[in-house]
Amino acid sequence: MRSLFLPLASIPAFYTQLAKYGETYHPRVLDSHAIYELWREEEIAAEELHQALKMVRPVEPLKEFFLRSRERVASFPQLFSKDIKPKVIVGAKDCDIRSLIEIQDNVYLKGVLEDPFYKERREKYLVVTVDCPEPADTCFCLRIGGKPYSVWGGDLNLSFGEEGIIVDVLSAKGEEAVEKMGDFLKEVDKKEIKKRDKHRTDAERRLAKVNPDEFAPDLPDRIEHQLDTTFWAKALANCVDCQACERICPTCYCFLLYDIPVGKGVERVKVLDWCYHAAYGRVGGGVNPLAHFSHRLRNRFECKFMAFPRNFKVSACTGCGRCIAGCTGKIDIREVLRAL
Amino acid sequence: MLEPKPALSFHAGQFIELTAPGVGEAPFTPSSSPYVEESMEVTIMKVGRVTSKLFDVRPGDTLAVRGPYGVPYETDRYEGRHVLIVGGGVGLAPLRSLFLALLHNVSAYKKIHLYYGARTPKDIVYDRLFKEWGKIKNVEIRRSVDVGDKNWKEKVGVVTVLLDNLPFKPKDGLAVACGPPVMMKFVTKRLLELGFADEDIYLSMEKNMSCGFGKCGHCRLGELFCCKDGPVITWDRIKHLEDPFV
Numbered sequence: 001m002r003s004l005f006l007p008l009a010s011i012p013a014f015y016t017q018l019a020k021y022g023e024t025y026h027p028r029v030l031d032s033h034a035i036y037e038l039w040r041e042e043e044i045a046a047e048e049l050h051q052a053l054k055m056v057r058p059v060e061p062l063k064e065f066f067l068r069s070r071e072r073v074a075s076f077p078q079l080f081s082k083d084i085k086p087k088v089i090v091g092a093k094d095c096d097i098r099s100l101i102e103i104q105d106n107v108y109l110k111g112v113l114e115d116p117f118y119k120e121r122r123e124k125y126l127v128v129t130v131d132c133p134e135p136a137d138t139c140f141c142l143r144i145g146g147k148p149y150s151v152w153g154g155d156l157n158l159s160f161g162e163e164g165i166i167v168d169v170l171s172a173k174g175e176e177a178v179e180k181m182g183d184f185l186k187e188v189d190k191k192e193i194k195k196r197d198k199h200r201t202d203a204e205r206r207l208a209k210v211n212p213d214e215f216a217p218d219l220p221d222r223i224e225h226q227l228d229t230t231f232w233a234k235a236l237a238n239c240v241d242c243q244a245c246e247r248i249c250p251t252c253y254c255f256l257l258y259d260i261p262v263g264k265g266v267e268r269v270k271v272l273d274w275c276y277h278a279a280y281g282r283v284g285g286g287v288n289p290l291a292h293f294s295h296r297l298r299n300r301f302e303c304k305f306m307a308f309p310r311n312f313k314v315s316a317c318t319g320c321g322r323c324i325a326g327c328t329g330k331i332d333i334r335e336v337l338r339a340l
Numbered sequence: 341m342l343e344p345k346p347a348l349s350f351h352a353g354q355f356i357e358l359t360a361p362g363v364g365e366a367p368f369t370p371s372s373s374p375y376v377e378e379s380m381e382v383t384i385m386k387v388g389r390v391t392s393k394l395f396d397v398r399p400g401d402t403l404a405v406r407g408p409y410g411v412p413y414e415t416d417r418y419e420g421r422h423v424l425i426v427g428g429g430v431g432l433a434p435l436r437s438l439f440l441a442l443l444h445n446v447s448a449y450k451k452i453h454l455y456y457g458a459r460t461p462k463d464i465v466y467d468r469l470f471k472e473w474g475k476i477k478n479v480e481i482r483r484s485v486d487v488g489d490k491n492w493k494e495k496v497g498v499v500t501v502l503l504d505n506l507p508f509k510p511k512d513g514l515a516v517a518c519g520p521p522v523m524m525k526f527v528t529k530r531l532l533e534l535g536f537a538d539e540d541i542y543l544s545m546e547k548n549m550s551c552g553f554g555k556c557g558h559c560r561l562g563e564l565f566c567c568k569d570g571p572v573i574t575w576d577r578i579k580h581l582e583d584p585f586v
Binding site for chain 1: 362546558
């Protein structure tokens with residue numbers, strides 16, 4: 001890995017150069033949240049772009065670039081070919097890059113079959129991760145195997161020094177991107193690295209303060225044995241079934257295939273599916289093992305904190321806190337996990 | 341009867357995803373012998389959108405099929421042992437494929453016991469075939485219905501009544517079951533009471549199998565996925581779950 005220095009004033013030039021690789025998305029502040037926006041080389045002050053990079057994870061999970069909410073995956077009798085063009089996504093935090101590498105890759109790139117659409121996007125998309133110097137109260141990555149900064153998984157990583165940004169080159173794709181950048185990327189001064197390291201330590205300290213207690217190490221067993229439906233019903237007490245927690249989760253991966261007639265042919269469509277849907281588990285004939293919402297809640301926890309760890313040695317949660325921030329009923333997943 | 345082109349071979353226990361054009365697809369376990377490669381029979385009960393559409397299909401129509409998926413029955417483990425097949429309702433359809441596969445080499449097993457329960461005599465699937473199967477040496481057949489009629493001379497009661505007075509010791513055999521969830525639950529309970537070993541109870545687990553290869557998440561059962569780890573799963577792999585038959 002090598003590191004370079006990006007002066008703050010050169011952030012727009014950095015994005016412009018990245019955009020030569022492919023359509024480039026960067027974080028932008030909207031109503032005190034970061035959201036992804038397409039880079040259009042318009043007049044945006046470098047300081048504004050800098051502030052957006054410092055925000056916690058964008059509202060949209062990174063997976064939205066890789067797993068479309070609705071996508072044609074086959075057609076008959078007419079065939080079609082995939083048309084996936086390179087993209088650059090700037091602003092993913094460690095929680096989001098881990099959601100790809102540790103969760104979505106295990107589902108979509110391993111096992112009996114690979115998902116060719118996901119695979120091609122993973123190959124073609126360049127991901128620029130960014131440190132998280134000011135974690136939010138909803139963040140708990142530290143308690144679930146993550147860090148408020150990323151040292152692997154993306155192609156480039158941006159972190160914050162004294163007077164600019166440190167660009168860590170993390171992959172061959174990242175190397176290829178910076179090679180074409182020109183001379184605004186400089187050598188890194190030790191002072192910048194020192195400042196970056198301090199930011200990282202401070203962020204970890206803040207996260208530890210917000211989340212003082214570790215989760216129980218035997219969460220899979222606790223969930224397996226938590227059969228008391230009143231426990232799950234209590235956890236749901238304030239739930240209004242808006243399903244926001246599922247839709248913004250970076251690790252939820254379920255999908256559904258269905259067919260639609262198009263002209264004289266048929267298209268097969270893949271849509272992301274959500275296990276809180278009442279019909280999620282229903283089988284032909286109408287039998288539904290997840291008929292009650294409390295069953296579906298337990299099913300979700302079982303999937304994330306029991307089945308996934310047992311199959312892949314990692315929880316299907318990265319502690320991004322989106323489910324907490326987005327919950328209409330103010331349900332905090334950390335409290336449910338600690339109550340187990 | 342399907343005639344997949346190119347021919348689609350499968351092993352007993354595996355399933356296919358069959359498409360009703362323009363409506364969608366659903367999983368079905370073939371009910372024909374896996375030793376017949378040029379065609380495949382699927383027994384379908386009309387219960388939903390896809391199956392309703394499939395009932396409209398006429399000879400010569402084109403359907404889409406993908407697969408086979410899932411893990412076959414471990415028939416090598418059955419050799420030299422009694423094989424008890426317990427079917428309930430239309431759950432006999434997938435078991436028929438296993439039964440026909442076992443008949444292909446019937447002398448390899450001590451005896452094949454085909455026990456079947458239906459709600460009423462009218463609900464019995466493959467009624468005509470039972471007469472032929474009953475004539476095969478090394479095959480024992482028992483049947484029951486929940487509610488009989490004036491012509492019914494066999495057992496009356498739920499399928500577990502057929503498990504009384506087994507003609508072999510459970511340790512000398514294994515059991516394979518398929519049927520509605522409640523039937524599976526009580527058959528498993530009874531088989532355990534009789535002394536069948538956990539790993540000798542093969543259960544066809546019914547879950548919402550959508551993609552067929554362990555990605556879409558719907559058929560997760562504990563840490564397993566019915567589509568790629570099953571759909572036939574032995575009791576020892578799921579007995580720790582709260583209620584795998586719900």
